[in-house]
Each structure stands twice: as structure tokens, then as C-alpha cells.
Amino acid sequence: xxIDSGQLAFDGDAQMAITRYIDSIAERGFHCEGKGADxxxxxxxxxxxxxxxxxxxxxxxAGEDLTVEIHYxxxxxxxxxxxxxxxxxxxxxxxxxxxxxxxxSPRYVEGEGTLACTFRGLPLLxxxxxxxxxxxxxMGPDLSRTREIGYFNIVGRMKDTASTxxxxxxxxxxPPRGVPLQLAPP
Numbered sequence: 001x002x003i004d005s006g007q008l009a010f011d012g013d014a015q016m017a018i019t020r021y022i023d024s025i026a027e028r029g030f031h032c033e034g035k036g037a038d039x040x041x042x043x044x045x046x047x048x049x050x051x052x053x054x055x056x057x058x059x060x061x062a063g064e065d066l067t068v069e070i071h072y073x074x075x076x077x078x079x080x081x082x083x084x085x086x087x088x089x090x091x092x093x094x095x096x097x098x099x100x101x102x103x104x105s106p107r108y109v110e111g112e113g114t115l116a117c118t119f120r121g122l123p124l125l126x127x128x129x130x131x132x133x134x135x136x137x138x139m140g141p142d143l144s145r146t147r148e149i150g151y152f153n154i155v156g157r158m159k160d161t162a163s164t165x166x167x168x169x170x171x172x173x174x175p176p177r178g179v180p181l182q183l184a185p186p
Contacts, residue, residue: 001017002017002020002021004021009021041074041075041076041078042072042073042074042078042081042109042135043072043073043074043075044070044071044072044133044147044149045071045072045073045112046071047068047069047070047071047131047133047149047150048069048071049066049067049068049069049131049150049152050066050067050069050116051064051065051066051067052064052065054067057152058151058152058153059152059153059154059155060122060152060153060154060155061154061155061156062122062123062124062125062126062154062156063121063122063123064121064122065118065119065120065121065122066087066118066119066122066152067116067117067118067119068085068116068117068118068119068131068133068149069114069115069116070083070085070114070115070116070117070133070149071112071113071114072109072112072113072114072115073111073112074109074110074111074113076110077108077109077110078108078109078110079107079108080105080106080107080108081099081105081106081108081109081135081136082098082099082100082105082135082136083098083099083105083115083117083133083134083135084096084097084098084099084100084133084134084135084146085097085117085131085132085133086131086132086133086146087119087122087124087129087130087131088129088130088131088132089124089127089128089129089130090127090128094124094129095119095122097117097119100136122154124154125154126153126154126155126156126157127153127154128151128152128153129151129152129153129154130148130150130151131148131149131150131151131152132146132147132148132149133146133147133149134146134147
């Protein structure tokens with residue numbers, strides 16, 4: 001069963017419910033989830049996703065660069081704000097860029113402006129993903145909440161992208177009797 005915004009969207013096989021849910025996310029495309037109240041110190045006016053060629057997009061190939069371009073309005077000057085952008089799949093957080101960690105932040109923001117973050121060579125598998133952003137003042141514990149800003153899709157066939165979207169791994173294991181497991185090669 002799948003409930004969407006309080007309404008029954010599908011009642012049937014669990015795998016089919018998951019498939020329909022994922023397909024519905026892909027159909028929604030990328031969108032900005034709101035601008036923020038007029039009294040907020042930082043208001044998001046729009047968000048644009050760009051591919052490696054700088055073109056607006058909601059679909060990328062595995063391994064392609066993704067730029068998240070955030071257009072904002074700061075009614076008053078904000079000194080050394082910190083921003084972050086995260087990319088999430090249906091399974092959880094996958095990648096993030098955070099000025100809280102690298103300290104690459106603007107000296108101040110004031111009025112209208114744009115902040116862009118490029119994720120290079122995204123090693124993602126074909127499916128829908130969510131992007132979110134957040135901001136924090138230079139000092140103090142008053143962090144803003146992270147806000148969803150939209151969805152995008154990695155397109156292609158799984159078998160064609162598996163090598164691009166896979167990190168190098170090494171599996172090991174020991175069964176209960178201490179005899180090493182023999183792992184078959186892929």
C-alpha cells in the first residue's frame with residue numbers, strides 16, 4: 001500500500017507500490033519547495049539544476065557534473081553565512097557540500113544573489129534523487145533547518161552505469177568456525 005499526501009495512491013503488491021512511488025517522484029521533476037517567509041533573514045527565490053554544459057536540467061547521466069544554483073534574497077546584510085547542499089536517495093544521504101566543514105563561505109550576503117555548488121562526476125545509479133539545502137549564521141547554535149529543494153533523475157540503464165556509479169570495494173568474511181569465506185568473483 002502507498003499513501004501519498006494522506007490519500008491512497010496504490011493498494012496492491014509491495015514491489016509494485018515501491019515502483020509506482022519511485023516513478024511518481026521522477027514525474028515530479030525538480031522544484032523549489034518555497035521561498036521562505038518575508039521575515040526570514042535569507043529567502044530562496046529559485047533553484048536551478050545545471051548539467052556539465054551549464055544547461056538547466058532535471059536529468060543527468062551517471063558520472064556527469066551537477067551544479068545546484070540557489071538564487072536568494074537577504075533583506076539585511078548577513079555576515080559570513082554558512083551554507084550546505086545535500087543529495088539523498090531513497091536509501092538516505094549520499095553526498096554533501098558544507099561550508100560548515102570547509103569554511104569556504106562568502107564574507108557576507110545582502111540583497112539578491114546566487115550561490116552555486118558543483119558536484120563533480122557524480123557516481124550515482126539510475127533513479128530519482130532529492131536535493132536539500134540549509135544555512136547557518138557565522139556564530140551561535142541557531143542553525144536553520146535543512147529544506148528540501150527538489151528532485152532530479154539519473155538516467156540510463158543500470159548495467160551501463162554500474163562501473164561509473166560504484167566505489168571500489170573489497171569484501172571479507174569469516175564464518176563462525178573461523179574458516180575464511182571463499183567469495184566468488186563477480
